Amino acid sequence: MKGLIFREFIDMVETQFSAQMVDDIIQASTLESEGAYTTVGTYPHDEMLQLVEQLSIRSEIPIPGLLRHFGRHLFHRFTVIHPEYITSHASAFDLLKVLDDEVHVEVRKLYQDAEVPTFDYQDLSENRMLFIYQSSRPLADCAHGLIEGCVEYFGETMSIERTDLPVDTGAHTHFILHTISDAKS
Ligand code: HEM
Incomplete structure (x- = not known):
């Protein structure tokens, strides 16, 4: 999975939860990347599943709800990062x-x-x-x-x-x- 997606996830957790929450979920996961993601890098998607699981434990929000919330957030971010793929469509x-x-x-x-x-x-x-x-x-x-x-x-x-x-x-x-x-x- 591209680092871009990890970066968006981590930014969302920092803004909507806290910087401490980001540190906590990274610490609690077993990450080859150690949580340092570059936009162009590629990382195992399992790292995303671990981060989401840890966020779920701490926020007491079930994993499916967190992933769905992240998907909605991500689409809005795509409209900012890559409007060229979106704005030309009418619906x-x-x-x-x-x-x-x-x-x-x-x-x-x-x-x-x-x-x-x-x-x-x-x-x-x-x-x-x-x-x-x-x-x-x-x-x-x-x-x-x-x-x-x-x-x-x-x-x-x-x-x-x-x-x-x-x-x-x-x-x-x-x-x-x-x-x-x-x-x-
Ligand atoms: C409603 C529209 C879209 C849906 C339903 C959708 C769905 C998905 C899903 C579910 C994934 C995760 C990978 C997987 O499931 O195997 C993904 C990956 C991705 N999508 Fe989309 N997508 C949409 C629009 C877009 C747009 C507009 C962009 C524009 C940049 C985009 C860029 C990406 C990128 C960069 C990845 C990551 C690929 C990777 O990590 O290897 N998507 N998409």
Whole structure:
């Protein structure tokens, strides 16, 4: 996992919890990196899972909620760090439909060794879409939060129905997205 993501996570913990919390969760984890992440570096995703677990223990917020919260935060950060992949789209559906073939393809060119998940979609009707997330990493909660952050960014209201399918490792999740109101209505 890219250092960029770790840096964003640590900045979020520092701002929304405290600098002491950052030190505590790093100390309590077994990290090859020792918690020193550079944006362009690549680190085991297990380090993120350890940091989130330690934050969960200390904050008494369950891990899925923390990952989802981080996903929402991360999307808003992407709008600042990489607006070029976001602002040209008119709606959440527009962006989600090109996530796999455009956005994450560009991300892999930009960040060496980036390991992005696979997203597939099926239009169910004009305002309903099945969005399928598959990854070797168990980050469906983070994906869920990223989708919510995306919906918020475009000023839409959407119901998100989620089904986690059984997998040995990683994740395979179906999201049924139903736009209730968009920015134009
Ligand atoms: C709603 C839109 C998006 C969703 C649902 C999404 C989903 C994800 C997820 C779940 C991951 C974690 C890796 C995994 O699960 O295997 C990821 C990684 C990543 N995504 Fe996206 N993403 C979105 C938009 C973007 C945008 C706009 C950017 C623009 C820069 C971006 C850049 C990245 C980067 C840099 C990584 C890290 C790759 C790595 O650590 O190796 N994503 N994305």
